[in-house]
Amino acid sequence: MKVLVIGGGAREHALCRSLSLDPDVTALHCAPGNAGIAEVAELHPVDALDGTAVARLATELAAELVVVGPEAPLVAGVADAVRDAGVPCFGPSREAAELEGSKAFAKDVMAAANVPTARSYVCTTPQQIDDALDAFGPPYVVKDDGLAAGKGVVVTEDRAAAREHALACGRVVVEEFLDGPEVSLFAITDGETVLPLQPAQDFKRALDNDEGPNTGGMGAYSPLPWADPKLVAEVLDTVLQPTVDELRRRGTPFAGLLYAGLAITGRGVRVIEFNARFGDPETQVVLARLKTPLAAVLLGAANGTLADLPPLAWRDDAAVTVVVASHNYPGTPRTGDPVEGLDEIAAQDAPEAYVLHAGTRLDSGRVVSSGGRVLSVTATGQDLKQARERAYTALGRVRLADSQHRTDIARAAAEG
Ligand code: AMP
Ligand code: GLY
Numbered sequence: 081m082k083v084l085v086i087g088g089g090a091r092e093h094a095l096c097r098s099l100s101l102d103p104d105v106t107a108l109h110c111a112p113g114n115a116g117i118a119e120v121a122e123l124h125p126v127d128a129l130d131g132t133a134v135a136r137l138a139t140e141l142a143a144e145l146v147v148v149g150p151e152a153p154l155v156a157g158v159a160d161a162v163r164d165a166g167v168p169c170f171g172p173s174r175e176a177a178e179l180e181g182s183k184a185f186a187k188d189v190m191a192a193a194n195v196p197t198a199r200s201y202v203c204t205t206p207q208q209i210d211d212a213l214d215a216f217g218p219p220y221v222v223k224d225d226g227l228a229a230g231k232g233v234v235v236t237e238d239r240a241a242a243r244e245h246a247l248a249c250g251r252v253v254v255e256e257f258l259d260g261p262e263v264s265l266f267a268i269t270d271g272e273t274v275l276p277l278q279p280a281q282d283f284k285r286a287l288d289n290d291e292g293p294n295t296g297g298m299g300a301y302s303p304l305p306w307a308d309p310k311l312v313a314e315v316l317d318t319v320l321q322p323t324v325d326e327l328r329r330r331g332t333p334f335a336g337l338l339y340a341g342l343a344i345t346g347r348g349v350r351v352i353e354f355n356a357r358f359g360d361p362e363t364q365v366v367l368a369r370l371k372t373p374l375a376a377v378l379l380g381a382a383n384g385t386l387a388d389l390p391p392l393a394w395r396d397d398a399a400v401t402v403v404v405a406s407h408n409y410p411g412t413p414r415t416g417d418p419v420e421g422l423d424e425i426a427a428q429d430a431p432e433a434y435v436l437h438a439g440t441r442l443d444s445g446r447v448v449s450s451g452g453r454v455l456s457v458t459a460t461g462q463d464l465k466q467a468r469e470r471a472y473t474a475l476g477r478v479r480l481a482d483s484q485h486r487t488d489i490a491r492a493a494a495e496g
Contacts, residue, residue, distance in 0.1 A: 081104050081105055081106060081144045081145055081375050081379065082105075082106060082107040082108075082109075082141060082142055082143050082144050082145075083099055083105055083107070083108055083109070083143065083144070083145045083146075083147065083375060084109045084110070084111065084137065084138050084141055084143040084145070084146045084147070085099070085108070085109070085110045085111075085113075085117075085121065085146075085147045085149060086110075086111055086128045086134055086146065086147065086148045086149055086150075086153055086158065087110075087128055087148070087149030087150045087153075088110070088112045088113050088114045088117065088128070089114070089149065089150065089360055089438045089439075089453070090360055090361060090363075090364060090401075090403070090436040090437060090438040090453065090455065090456035091149050091150075091357075091358050091359070091360035091361075091363045091364070092110060092113070092114075092117060092149040092150075093114065093116050093117050093120075093436040093437050093438070093456075094363045094364045094367045094368075094436050094456075094458070095147060095149060095358070095363065095367070095374070096108060096110055096113075096117050096120050096121045097120060097367075097434075097436065098367045098370070098374045099147075099374055099375055100120040100121065101373075102373040102374055102375045103373065104373055104375045104376060105375050107122075107141075108120060108121040108122070109121055109122050109123075109124060109137075109141055109143065110122070110123055110124070111123065111124040111125070111126040111128060111134065111137060112124070112125055112126060112127070112128060114437045114438065114439070114440045114441060114450070115437055115440040115441050115442045115447045116435065116436060116437025116440060116447075116455070117437065118442070124137055128148075128150065128152070128153045128158070129152055129153050129156050129158065130158075131153075131156065131157055131158040131160065131161025131162070132161060134146070134153070134158050134161060134162060135161045135162050135164065135165035135167070136165075138162055138165060138167045139165055139166075139167065143167055144167075144168065144379075145167075145168050145169075145170065145375065145378060145379050145382060146159075146162045146167055146168070146169045146170070146171075147169075147170040147171065147378055148162075148169065148170065148171035148336075148357070149357060149358065150357060151177065151180050151181070151227060151355065151356055151357050152227065153171075154171050154172055154174070154177040154180075154181075154336075154356050154357060155174065155177045155178070155180065155181040155227060155356075156174065157173070157174035158171070159171035159172060159173060159174075159177075159336070160173050160174055168379060168382040168383055169382055170335075170336055170337075170378040170379070170381055170382045171335075171336040171337075171356075171357065172334045172335055172336040172356050173332065173333075173335075175332040176327055176332045176333065176334040176335070176336075176356065177356040179323075179327070179334065179338075179354045179355075179356050180227070180339075180353075180354055180355045180356040180357070181226065181227055181356070182225055182226065183223050183224075183225050183253045183353070184202045184225050184251065184253060186353065186354050187200055187202070187253065189323060189326050189327065189330075190323070190351060192326050193322040193323050193325065193326035194322060195318065195319050195322055195323055195351055196318060196319070196348060196349060196350050196351065197350055197351040197352075198221070198255040198256040198257075198258050198350055198351075198352070199216075199255065199256045200253050200254065200255035200256065201215070201253070201254050201255070202225070202251065202252075202253055203246065203251075203252050203253075203254055204250070204251050204252075206247060209243060209246040209247065209252065209254065210243070212254035213239060213242055213243060213246075213254060216254065216255070216256050216257065218236075218237045218239065218257075219235055219236060219237050219257045220234075220235070220236055220237070220238075220239060220242035220254070220257070221233070221234075221235050221254065221255045221256070221257050221258075222234045222235075222236075222242045222245045222246045222249070222252060222253075222254055223249075223252065223253040223254075223255065224245075224249040224250075224251075224252060225249065225250070225251040225252060225253060226251075232249070233294055234294075235257070235294075242254075258343035258345050258350050258352060259343070259345055259346070260343045260344045260345040260346065261281070261306075261343070261344050262281065262282070262284075262341065262342065262343055262344075262352065263279050263280075263281060263304065263307065263311070263341075263342045263343075263344060264279065264280050264281065264282050264300075264339060264340070264341055264342070264359050264362045265277070265279045265280075265311075265312065265315050265320075265339075265340045265342060266280075266337055266338070266339050266340075266358060266359065266362070266363075266366060267316070267320045267324075267337070267338045267340070268336075268337055268377055268378070268381050268386065269320075269324050269334060269335060269336070269337075269338055269381060269386065270335050270380060270381045270382075270383070270384045270385065270386040270387075271324065271327075271328055271333030271334055271335040271384065272324070272328060272333070272384070272386075272387070273386040273387040274316060274320050274321050274324050274338070275377070275386060275389075275391075275392060276312050276315070276316050276320060277366050277370070277392070278302050278303055278312075278366055278369055278370075278394055279302065279303070279304050279307060279311060279312060280300050280301065280302035280304070280359075280362040280365050280366050281300060281301055281302070281304055281362075281490075281493070282297045282299075282300045282359065282361065282362050283297065283298045283299045283300065283486055283488075283489055284297055284298070285298070286298060286405075286409070286410060286484070286486075287486065288486050288487055288488045289488065293410055294410070295405070295409065295410045295452075295453075296360060296410070296452070296453060297359070297360060297361045297362070297403065297453075298361075298402075298403045298405070298485070298486045298489070299361060299400070299401055299402045299403055299456075299485075299486055299489030299490070300359075300361045300362045300364065300365045300400075300401050300489070301365055301398065301399065301400045301401070301464055301467070301468070301489065301490035301493060301494075302362070302365040302366055302368075302369055302398070302399055303369070303398060304493065305464065305493060305496070306493060307344070311344075311349070314349065315340060315342065315349060318349065319340050319342070319349070319351055320338060320340060323338065323354070324338065334356070335381055335382065335384070336356065336357065336381060337356070337357050337358050337381075338354065338356070339354065339355035339356070339357065339358065339359050340354060341353040341354070341355065341359075360438075360453075360456075361401045361403055361456050364399075364401040364436055364456050364458045365399035365400065365401050365458065366399075368395075368397070368399035368401075368458055368460050369394050369395050369397060369398075369399050369460070370392065370393075370394060370395075371392075371393040371394055371395050372390075372392045372393045376389065377389060377392070395460075396462075397460040397461060397462065397467070398460065398461055398462070398463050398464040398466070398467045399458065399459065399460045399461075399467055400458070400459055400461075400464060400467040400468045400470075400471045400489060400490045401436070401456045401457065401458040401459075401471065401489075402456070402457050402471050402472065402475050402485055402486065402489045403438075403453050403455070403456050403485060403486075404453075404454050404455050404456070404457065404475065404478055404480060404483050404484075404485045405452055405453050405454060405483065405484050405485065406439070406449050406451070406452055406453075406454055406480075406482075406483060406484075407481070407482035407483065407484070409452035409453065409484065410452060413439075413449075413451060413452040414449075414482070415439070415448075415449050415450050415451065416443075416448055416449065416450070417448060417449045417480055417481045417482075417483075418446055418447070418448055418479075418480075418481075419440060419447045419448060419449055419454060419455070419478065419479070419480045420447075420478075420479040420480070421477040421478045421479045422435055422447060422478070424477045425457070425474045425477050425478070428474075428477070429459070429470065429473065429474040429477075432459055432460055432461065432470050433457065433458065433459035433460075433470045433471060433473070433474035434457075434458055434459075434474075435455050435456070435457055435458075435474070435478075436455060436456045436457075436458055437454075437455050438451060438453040438454055438455055438456060439451020439452060439453055439454050439455075440454060440455060449480060454480060454483065455478070457471050457472075457474050457475040457478065458471065459471035459474060463494070464490050464493055464494035465494040465495075467490070468489070468490045468491070468494050471489075472487075
């Protein structure tokens, strides 16, 4: 199978790595990719947001499957453009991707499908914002309605700060605070059949002990030894299947990756958010544990034939990933700095630990930083403790001036 992956983050590197290890995959292409993906796929300098250009590339390459990684192209309708060109595509339509593209739309779908989530108000005026903030009280949760790369949500005790963020957003969702550990659960679906993957936990805050601003994600691990073994089955029944059924009922079936961000509260599981694509960095650890070759599963979702596939198989290994970010991330990051030490990881830590590139590019043959999250050091082990030790040992070899990373990814879970 000839596969084209769209995107250029660590999630796409993880997808490309798994696809490159899949005996079914005969050719692997990526647009635009990054310096690390270039080692496993042929790169093409095509704008991921340009559906016409992506569809043309897929046709020229005679791709048999296109996999769209990030949310922005999905919300822009890139998967529709690829399908219109007759190429199977893993990734929801523009309309179905509104599940991520609009928090208000997601709330409406959840209400219709009876999916448990935080109570909320959609606000457009200062008066509505004030009323909603007062209705819930602190801690305040204020979410920009549109896409904001993980940075549109403010959770704060400070009413003035909550109000200021809300006023800056335009259309905004103000909601009830959910207390409890967070879980990311992904499901691959063809719009009807839903295959849940293994749960992971992401670390959203920039600094150790969950301090600092929200980010796209600073690290992740899987499995979750502390979680109820029935969690996946419960979320399939109460969240994933009802949501997929509701979108099909509306005539906008969701085929691709449905990502449920969940809070495990004292009153049960609640959806914090939906995303319409694989999460980053959770994908790095989930795919590290998936034994089933990936291409046939993604193609099954694209073609509507998931029900014909055998159940997914998983390794017993645990996986941990730690993100190395540029100076000043999640603010405007400094870029263009050399990234060194990657060869040492390949020589000394592989195959148990390896680097997945995010914001990197090649500059005269050298890897340099080109974004906020620069790379994600991923490791597997017989348990979280070993995976974590391997990830941090490998990370210790990375040299990037003034970079930042969290030192506590998976620590509490590994220590029980
Ligand atoms: P989201 O972009 O909706 O995932 O929000 C980003 C992060 O904000 C989440 O991962 C949570 O840590 C936090 N958050 C979002 N909604 C809530 C909520 N209702 N209660 C508590 N924390 C929340
Ligand atoms: N890890 C959070 C996200 O992918 O949105």
